[in-house]
Amino acid sequence: MHKTTQTPTDRVSKALKLLCCGSLLFMNSLNAQTVTPFMTTGDQSKLLQQQATVSFGTNSGTNPSTVTVTAGTTYQTMDGFGYTLTEGSCEVISGMAATQQNQLLNDLYNPSTGLNASVVRISIGASDLSSSSYSYNETSGDTNMNNFSLNGPDLTYLVPIIKKILLINPNIKILATPWSAPRWMKTNGSWVGGSLQTQYYAAYAKYFVKYFDAMKAQGINIWGITPQNEPENPNNEPSMLMNSTEQKNFINQQLGPQMAAAGYGNIKIIAFDHNCDNTAYPIDVLNNSSYVDGAAFHLYLGNISAMSTVKTQTNKNVYFTEQYTGSGGSFSGDFGWHMQNVVIGSTNNWSKTVLEWNAANNSSLGPRTPGGCSTCLGAITVNNSTSYTKNVAYYIIGQISKYVKPGAVRIGSSSTSGSISSVAFKNPDGSTALVIYNSGGSSNTIKVVSGSSAFNYAVPASSAVTFTWGASNPVAVTGVSVSPTSATLTAGQSQQLTATVSPSNATNTAVNWSSSNTSVATVNSNGLVSAIAAGNATITATTVDGAKTATSAITVTAGSTGFPGYYNIISRNSNKGLDVADNATTSGSRIQQYDITNGGGSNQRWKFVSDGSGNYYIIVKSTGMYLAVENNGTADGLKVQQKTFSSSNEFKWTVTSLGTGYYKIINVNSGKSLDVENVSTANGANIQVWAYTAGLNQQWQLVQVESSAAKSALAVEQTIAESTSSNDMMIFADEVDNTLKIDTNHEGSADVQIFNVTGQPVLKKNVNFAKGNQTEVEISRLPKGVYIVKVTDSKGSYSKKILKQ
The missing domain is CATH 2.60.40.3080 (Immunoglobulin-like)
Structure with a gap:
């Protein structure tokens, strides 16, 4: 047998041929990916109608109407979409025959067969689309809320309908908003206008807590609140004025502390809830309250870009929570304006929700209060007990909610045509959804580009198309585990839990976290547990794919003394931790923020040692050196370093709880706060000191990574006074x-x-x-x-x- 000798050149040539073949196969797979369009046309000939599929091919040629999707560019994570479920909505839905009522609720809220509306906005007390004006306590002077009760319209209509919705979709998020405080708390004693009297701030905060208690007793957990609907509008019935100073004072002095003390600190407080013509109001509240998660917006005035302005200047979340369609409008005109401004516009300006106004009304546009909106058209009109009609708002929300799932991340998209608006998302299962609206007067054949692939599609005039394409060869989740499976914490301590999804190559590895007892321990969306008060709680991780579950048993005790052990010190603004840059070992090396995984390296682990007078030395494990300010200075902007020990005050820090699971850390010598330079969220950003302003880049979470001890009641007692x-x-x-x-x-x-x-x-x-x-x-x-x-x-x-x- 003749033997052929293979040279190194031959082997390289063969390898390159195999590599090229593999690359071609991979590109062919991308090019052949199937895209499914879902269309709603302005002339109503197609309503959320699935169209013939198309496929990606090689990107070639030019097109003046090109939409480019950039999956590697990511923005906000979506909480969901939906409507306000007014008491009036529930009243007309309650009057329907059981079969039709069930069909209507499934049309709106079923994740598989319906719109998958995933956020429900409700009123605390009456809204202007209730059958009458009411509150839960009309006993004047009852500041202890002894006579608080849901009895009346809410317990008769609203609560039963919400319970039915939760059976359809248990993951619904409920956003609650008051239109007015009880009349006896207001300056004018009327349902219309007036302001909350300062003497009743504490009582009104207790009113909120009583509301959470009462809804929880009905099996309904509130996800978020706004303190006041349209606080600059005194004309609705009911309504109440609340300027930015009043709102931040009410939140900071009473609402936030009372919610936290009652175990409801996990409920989002979302400020403002009014028009895009005023950015100063939400910026003022967001930048001056650590209790506030973000701001909510409507678009009856102003420009939708205001949401980006507030996001940029506060680094907090923004939400779009209301826009109505009028009974006198046209389907094509209303559909187009809302698609461009509300659906595509708000999400491109960082909104985490898209909510239209009323879910349902009767054929007379009611029920409503005497001063309520008389032209507001619901997403659905209930004609009688056995029939209903879907209106334009149904299709506005449906064009996005059916295809963009809660937990989806907005990704980059851009259009070269002024008549084509676009927004794109990556769903938790790895699939992509691209929403397009053509505002032009004629059909427009667009090119959609993703990576090196593209497809062409004709979008009719005044019409929307949502394109979806899935992840290649999806792998199903078979199980999940949580580590650690149990932990003992002291009140005020945090514990990072880790969920591991099986198999490791599953397409959708997203999980949702929940606590069985939020008055004992809460858990955020990343699995970080915050101990609240003594007791027991079970933390559950549930996979989005397959609803597989795993738990961790959390025991919270009243506490021991000191800060034994090592901690990650995590910035609330960036979720990155203190890190000795380049793992340096020399005195004077700079401190930066950096991603931390599984507790991080020893250059990211810090211990707190008391100086015996209520202050702490903060020592990094990797070198045993101390956190200190450069040059023993006191000016804003001086960098923080690791240094060889000295007993001077530049090495000492006070650690003070903010009551939200976060701490402010103040240098004793300068009186300045530990601070991330330029409010940066990037790896490598410098840590400095700066005058304390309560910014998120000055708030820190202490996540224990070694030892089980945490700050105790005794340590707190020493810092109180x-x-x-x-x-x-x-x-x-x-x-x-x-x-x-x-x-x-x-x-x-x-x-x-x-x-x-x-x-x-x-x-x-x-x-x-x-x-x-x-x-x-x-x-x-x-x-x-x-x-x-x-x-x-x-x-x-x-x-x-x-x-x-």
Whole structure:
């Protein structure tokens, strides 16, 4: 047999041929990918109608109407789409025969066969599309909310319909909004206009908490709230004015703290909820409240680009929450304007939701209050008990909600034609959805480009097409595990959980996190657990694909002392952690922010050592060096470094809970806050010190990665105040009648403050001491747990740790 010798050149040539063949096969696979169009035309000849599929081919030639999709460019994650489910909507839906009612609700909310409307906006009390104006407590002066009740229209109509929707889609997000406070809390005592009196800020915050309690008792969990619908509009019935100063004061002084203290700190507080003509209002509230998640917008005035302005200047979320279609409009005109401005416009300007106004009304455009909108057309008109009509808003939302799933990420898209608007998304399952609207007066054959592939498609005049194409060879999820499977935390501590989806090459590895007891522990969308109060909670990870579940058992205790162990110090703004740049080992090396995976390296792990006077040295594990400010300086913008130990104040930091699971970290020498330079979210950004402004780049999460200890009630007590002990004051909790009792020989006015173990104030009351008499403070609303009581009068301050059982 003749043997042929293969040279190195031959082997390289053969390898290149194989590589080229493989590349051609891969490109052919991309080029052959099937695209499914779904069309709604302005003339209504096609309504969310699936069209013949097309396929990607090689991108060649030019087209003046080219839409380019850039999957590698990502923006916001979508929470969902939907409508406001007014009490009036529920009233007309409740009047339908069971079969037709079930069909209507499935048409709107079923994720598979319906629109997959995934966000439901409801009113707290009446809206202007309720059958009457009402609140949940009309007893004047009842500041303790003893007479709070959902009885009435909500319990009769709204709650039963929401329960039916949750059976169709248990993952619905519920956004709740008041149109007015109870009349007796307002400056004018009327349903229309007026403002919230400052003396009732605490009572109105308690009203919200009572509302959360009552809805939770019905099996309905609120996802988010806005403090006031259209706070600059005094004309609806009901309505209430609330300027930006009033809104941020109400949130910061009462609503935020009371929600957190009651275990509802996980509910999003979304500010503003009004038109795009005013960006100053939401920017003011968002930049001056750590409790606020973002701002909501309508578009009855202004330009949709205002959402980007607010996003850029606050680095917080934005949401589009309302736009109505009028009974006198045309289908083509309303469909086109809303597709361009609301659906495509708002999402291209960072909106995480797209909500149209009323879900359903009767043939008379009701129910409504005497001052309610008389021309607002619902997404659905209920004609009678057995029939209903789908209106233009049904198709506006359907053009995106059926194809863009909750958790989808907006990706890059651009159009070279002024008449073609576009927005694109990558779904959690890896599929892509591209929404197109042609505002031109004639059909336009567009070219859609993705990577090196493209296809052409004729979009009719005044029409929308949503194109979908899937991930190649999807791999189904078969299971999920969570690590660790259990953890013991102290209140105020965080624990990162990790979900591992099987198989590792599954197409859709997304999971949703939930807590069985949010008053004990909450969990965010990334699996980060925050311990709230003593007790037990089960954290569950549920896969989006296949609904596979795994759990971690969390036990929260009242706490021990100090900060033993090592922590990642995570920026709230960027979700990146403190990192010694380049893992350097020399004194004076800079500190940066960087991604942290599974607890990070030793150059990303820090321990806190008390100096014995309420301050801490912060020490990196990799070198044992200390966090300090360059040149022992005090100016804004000085860089933070690792340095060899010195006992001077430049090495000392105060660590103070913000009551939200985050801390501010202040350098003792300069009085300046640990800060990410230029509010950057990039890896490698410098860490500096700057005057504290409550910015998200100055708020830090301490995620324990070694040891099980965390900041304790004792550590918090030491940071609340410098106080003296008193032999003539006894403070204790009486579990029999749920009161705090103070025995003292002091006389006169005193302030009583109660703090939880994270240092957050949960109650403040002014009392008058009478010599020889016992003073009582009602604490029935406080959950069980450890608290620190601080009493301040003319003779000084006194603190006492108590246990409420």
